[in-house]
Amino acid sequence: MKTRITELFGIEHPIILSGMSWISVPKMVAAVSNAGGLGILATGPLDADRTRQAIREIRSLTQKPFGANASLLFPGAAENAKVLLEEKVPVINFALGKGDWIVKAAHEYGGKVIATVVNARHAKRAQDYGADGVIATGYEAAAHGEEVTSFVLIPSLADVLEIPVIAAGGVADGRGLAAALALGAEGVAMGTRFMTTKESPLHDHFKKLSIEKGVMDTLYSTRFDGLGCRVMKTDAAERAIRRGLDLPAAFFNAREITAQLHIPFLKLFIGVLASGWKNARQLAYLANGFKAIRVATEEGDIERGVLPVGQATGLIHDEPTVAEVVARIVAEAEQVREKLAGQLA
DSSP, X not given: OOOHHHHHHTOSSSEEXXXXXXXXXXXXXXXXXXXXXXXXXXOTTOOHHHHHHHHHHHHHHOSSOEEEEEETTSTTHHHHHHHHHHTTOSEEEEESSOOHHHHHHHHHTTOEEEEEESSHHHHXXXXXXXXXXXXXXXXXXXXXXXXXXXXXXXXXHHTTOSSOEEEESSOOSHHHHHHHHHHTXXXXXXXXXXXXXXXXXXOHHHHHHHHHOOTTOEEEESTTTSSOEEEEOOHHHHHXXXXXXXXXXXXXXXXXXXXXXXXXXXXXXXXXHHTOHHHHHHHHHHHHHHHHHHIIIIIOOTTTOOOOOOGGGGGOOOOOOHHHHHHHHHHHHHHHHHHHHHHHO
């Protein structure tokens, strides 16, 4: 199966692992790349030193192309992005910020850069400053999609962009891959499907829930981490959304995060206050969201943890290996192609 994405990245299948904090770790990244897709390392929970270590660990586990992400709104993200550039990561994925400087530096060593976007304005801007492709995140997706579904977002971007579009949101099987290609995408990025696999570090409590939940069992709100965010519907998630911003909790959670990222808390605190209430409020939300996601992912705490998942969780019924997922999706997409060829003849 060849598309502009497989040619661009030098991969066998147009299937990408979304960069999910605490889930898209080196073992997962290498598993997807070794299966013929493109694994993307999540650097959000890492400081610069651990990001460098993670990249080198990936290179010890696979000789295939891989990527890494940087969510530029997060503390420490710019430093992590600089490490990705220094290590000459083959594919860099940035989100939640302007990545023109990343594009310029990556292209100097032959790297590729993809921007995660939710609308045509952001997509066109990424194309204008040289991004090699975009990941279009639809409303169905886990975490930060906006209120346009993948079925509409993908063709709307494919119509106005010259660079390839990668579909994210609502894809968990070969039917989704075939549909995305039919809509104008050149590949798919999956998080929810990959997080419930043998190699995934997601806690077993939430793997079990991911299999049990249906397509209606997610919540979408700006009151979890301050952005439009889709999470698994649980009692803890409903409480978090009802509560909204908890400033005292954010103060302590921010201290925990800065310690993890080796960022001086006082320096960050003063900088956040100086940036204005809107930015400070958003970062406070993110501090609480990060804590809830980590507790869910690593500890499996159903009472306190909140897990971002897409509506595609309702299409997941087992826990295969990463290689089995990729092979299954490719085979099913080929079956769909053959079926459609007959129907459209």
